[in-house]
Amino acid sequence: MGKSLCCDEPGLKKGPWTPEEDQKLVQYIQQHGHGSWRALPKLAGLNRCGKSCRLRWTNYLRPDIKRGNFSQEEEQTILHLHSILGNKWSAIATHLDGRTDNEIKNFWNTHLKKKLIQMGIDPMTHQPRTDLFSNLQDLLPPQYQLLDQHAATTLHGAAEAVAQLVKLQYLQQQYVLQSHLLNPSVGSYAPPPIKENLPVLNSSHVVLENPSSFSQPLHYGTLEPHQDDPQVRFSTFAVPEIDEMGQGSKFTPMVSSLCQAEKNPLEIDEYCPWFLQYSSNIPTPLGSTLINNPGDASCSTSSNGGIRSSTSSSYWPELFLEETKTNYD
DNA sequence: AAATGTTTCAACCGCCCTCCG
DNA sequence: TCGGAGGGCGGTTGAAACATT
Numbered sequence: 001m002g003k004s005l006c007c008d009e010p011g012l013k014k015g016p017w018t019p020e021e022d023q024k025l026v027q028y029i030q031q032h033g034h035g036s037w038r039a040l041p042k043l044a045g046l047n048r049c050g051k052s053c054r055l056r057w058t059n060y061l062r063p064d065i066k067r068g069n070f071s072q073e074e075e076q077t078i079l080h081l082h083s084i085l086g087n088k089w090s091a092i093a094t095h096l097d098g099r100t101d102n103e104i105k106n107f108w109n110t111h112l113k114k115k116l117i118q119m120g121i122d123p124m125t126h127q128p129r130t131d132l133f134s135n136l137q138d139l140l141p142p143q144y145q146l147l148d149q150h151a152a153t154t155l156h157g158a159a160e161a162v163a164q165l166v167k168l169q170y171l172q173q174q175y176v177l178q179s180h181l182l183n184p185s186v187g188s189y190a191p192p193p194i195k196e197n198l199p200v201l202n203s204s205h206v207v208l209e210n211p212s213s214f215s216q217p218l219h220y221g222t223l224e225p226h227q228d229d230p231q232v233r234f235s236t237f238a239v240p241e242i243d244e245m246g247q248g249s250k251f252t253p254m255v256s257s258l259c260q261a262e263k264n265p266l267e268i269d270e271y272c273p274w275f276l277q278y279s280s281n282i283p284t285p286l287g288s289t290l291i292n293n294p295g296d297a298s299c300s301t302s303s304n305g306g307i308r309s310s311t312s313s314s315y316w317p318e319l320f321l322e323e324t325k326t327n328y329d
Numbered sequence: 330a331a332a333t334g335t336t337t338c339a340a341c342c343g344c345c346c347t348c349c350g
Numbered sequence: 351t352c353g354g355a356g357g358g359c360g361g362t363t364g365a366a367a368c369a370t371t
Binding site: 014015016017051052056059103107109 | 337339
């Protein structure tokens with residue numbers, strides 16, 4: 001041992017940099033370049049260690065550093081690169097103009113990591129977390145967690161737990177879909193082996209299509225997947241809303257906006273977090289909640305320009321629809 | 330308005346790699 | 351080939367800002 005570290009020298013200043021120190025450092029580097037970082041502080045008249053100067057320059061004072069919030073595009077890039085490179089912040093930073101590894105690392109730790117965890121995605125593997133589904137109790141809202149096991153498994157508690165489960169399924173599914181759109185060349189994606197552990201979520205009596213519940217004459221058309229452009233994978237989408245009779249479906253004006261977003265599916269969740277996407281050729285990690293036959297889906301326009309999308313399929317879980325209804329009430 | 334809790338992010342720490350004599 | 355110096359990197363810390371009670 002006994003190796004003298006550059007910052008071990010007594011009397012060297014630590015902590016936040018003052019504007020005067022910043023000015024000295026910038027002025028020196030602009031005139032002479034940084035040269036040897038160890039020699040720089042004395043030459044620049046700074047009572048700091050070389051390492052501290054280097055960090056201050058590379059992470060804060062460098063003129064090409066971009067400040068401010070990360071854009072949606074930058075966020076997607078970080079997620080994508082992290083799924084490939086892991087915590088190689090400097091490598092990730094080389095793909096983002098003006099962003100430092102430190103800034104990206106902080107953004108990851110304070111925002112993206114939490115976001116993925118909330119979606120039920122393992123932030124290290126970028127795969128849906130299978131352990132979330134191993135214990136239904138964990139999915140219960142806090143008030144039910146306080147109850148004993150028997151009470152917690154009352155119908156209501158269990159229903160909420162399943163609703164939570166479905167939410168997580170949906171978020172995981174959406175994340176995987178986005179990952180696929182960003183990197184369609186990765187063909188090795190395999191659904192995680194969690195399907196068989198899931199409770200049965202299919203609901204055979206939820207009927208979404210009920211044309212008689214609409215007063216306006218509607219023009220129906222079927223949206224087919226884009227045959228020529230494999231990048232365009234979404235055939236259609238829908239925001240289901242159960243009517244007062246508990247059957248049929250209506251679509252709010254929001255759907256009109258959503259249809260415009262069809263050109264860029266990644267933007268859709270900005271409009272509505274609970275819309276359903278479905279496709280014929282994107283693998284789903286969760287199986288049964290996706291509608292696999294595009295012929296089942298239809299899109300229609302009303303005379304006032306509104307667009308609605310619907311399906312006769314019965315794969316959508318009832319609890320999910322109830323949750324959706326609540327969200328739009 | 331004050332106390333307390335939470336989040337953010339600049340800066341530090343220490344390990345590791347590369348270069349060079 | 352070895353070992354020390356310099357620098358890069360990822361993880362962690364803690365003060366300040368912000369939010370909640």
